[in-house]
Amino acid sequence: MxxxxxxxxxxxxxxxxxxxxxxxxxxxxxxxxxxxxxxxxxxxxxxxxxxxxxxxxxxxxxxxxxxxxxxxxxxxxxxxxxxxxxxxxxxxRPAKLRPDAPPPFSRVIAMIGEAVLQAGRTLLGLLGFFGALLITTGEIIMRPRKLRWHAVVQRLEIVGVHALGIIGLMSFLVGIVIAQQGAVQLRQFGAEFYTINLVSRISFRELGVLMTAIMVAGRSGSAFAAQLGSMKLAEEVDAMRTIGVSPMEALVFPRVMATVLAMPLLAFYASIMAIFGGMMLAWAQLDITPITFIQRAREATPVNDLFICLIKAPVFGIIIAVSGCFQGMQVRNNNEEVGFRTTAAVVQAIFLVIVLDAFFAVFFSSIGWI
Missing domain, CATH: 3.30.750.24 (STAS domain)
Structure with a gap:
């Protein structure tokens, strides 16, 4: 006291x-x-x-x-x-509630540098993950019994069959928009008939496969990231490794294979639906009958455009599935990161698809497929 x-x-x-x-x-x-x-x-x-x-x-x-x-x-x-x-x-000693903020220019430079480093680390991780997938693919080719056909078929149904409705509706409406806007511009030159060329070629060459890739990335790529992320948090992936089951074989490869198989079919389907939407618009506003539209579309669309669509589609499928699975396998610590990784998977897949589509455009133009 x-x-x-x-x-x-x-x-x-x-x-x-x-x-x-x-x-x-x-x-x-x-x-x-x-x-x-x-x-x-x-x-x-x-x-x-x-x-x-x-x-x-x-x-x-x-x-x-x-x-x-x-x-x-x-x-x-x-x-x-x-x-x-x-x-x-x-x-x-004077109290400081928080440190002095750095100058705006330095802060911007630091943010840019951090973003570049993060992008580099993500790219290296993605390449490493893709390399592991190639090794797993080689092992499955050498021993086909390791392939889980049931898982592939199940994912193919989810990625492909269940997506027909939304992709068909989206492509149909986009085809209507392209035809309407093209007709408005071509009317100034008295060339409304060439709306058929515009819709048919852009649908097969770019529109169908690109819109399909974006839709699959938002629908299936995000689902892959969320599913694998939840399994990581529940330690199911670690349990599979403990009992001798490879997560790449059981979880990643079936999803990648299903997406690669579904993408060409969905891209072709989306192109046909876009052309159908353009045909309905041409019939309603330009008085071009469906028979005339189909005949002109066959004449105006070279087979190279179909090949371009079918070549790009599986490549985009690989990018979408690998990005989704990679981000899902990176989940750590808490449920909040599942949402973060799911968003990152969609953004990453769409960005890589658009960048690769630009490279494809340059490449096909350089070999004369124009």
Missing amino acids: SELAEPSQVAAGEPRVLSFSGNMTLARIRSITRDVDVQPGERLIVDLSEVDRMDTVGAWFIHRLRRDHEVELTGASQEQLDLLDTVAAAAD
């Missing part, structure tokens, strides 16, 4: 003596502050010779007295003096 001795009567102008005893701790600080009544500008002599124990709260009380009054400190032990010096140093 800390007590304040009764101050002795002092002559005018003489310092007042405050003698403390017992413990100057958090538990006793209320009684100490209640007993001390110091007038502004009063000179004090603080005697700590009878103090048994002092914590930072008691030291802060003495520091306030020394800060606000003229105080002569006596009877303090070396440990108490050290504590008072520590409290005084901490009190004199």
Whole structure:
């Protein structure tokens, strides 16, 4: 217990003596502050010779007295003096709620650098994951019994058959839009009939496969990432490794194979639906009969456009499935990361598909497939 001795009567102008005893701790600080009544500008002599124990709260009380009054400190032990010096140093240091923000230019450069490094790490991880998939593919080719046909068929149904409705509707509506906008522009030159060429060629060459890839990335690529991410959190992937089952063989390869098989079929289907939508628009607004539209489309569309569609589709399927599975296998720690990785899988797949589509456009133009 800390007590304040009764101050002795002092002559005018003489310092007042405050003698403390017992413990100057958090538990006793209320009684100490209640007993001390110091007038502004009063000179004090603080005697700590009878103090048994002092914590930072008691030291802060003495520091306030020394800060606000003229105080002569006596009877303090070396440990108490050290504590008072520590409290005084901490009190004199200006508090910073947060560090100063770096200049805007430096902050932008740092953000760009971090984004570049993250993109490089992701690309290296994706290439490593693709290499592991190639090794697994080679092992399955050497030993076909390892292929899980049931899993492939199940994923093919989900990726392909269940997507026919949304992809067909989307392609049909996009075909209508392309035909309508093309007819408006070609009408200025009296060439509305060439709307057929526009719709048929762009549907097979670019529109069908690209829109299909974007839709599959948003629908199936995100599902792959979410499914594998949830399995990672539930430690099901680790359990498969423990019992000797390769996750690449059981989880990744069936999804990749199903997507590669489904993409050419979906891309061809999407192209046909886009042409059908354009044909309906041409029949309704341009008075071009379906028979005329189909005949002109056959004449205007070279077989190379169909080959381009069927070549790009499986490549895009590989990108979508590998991106989704790779991001799903990167999930760690908590459920929040499942959503983050799912979003990353969709963005990554769409970005790579568009970049690769630009390379395909340059390549096919360079070999004369225009």
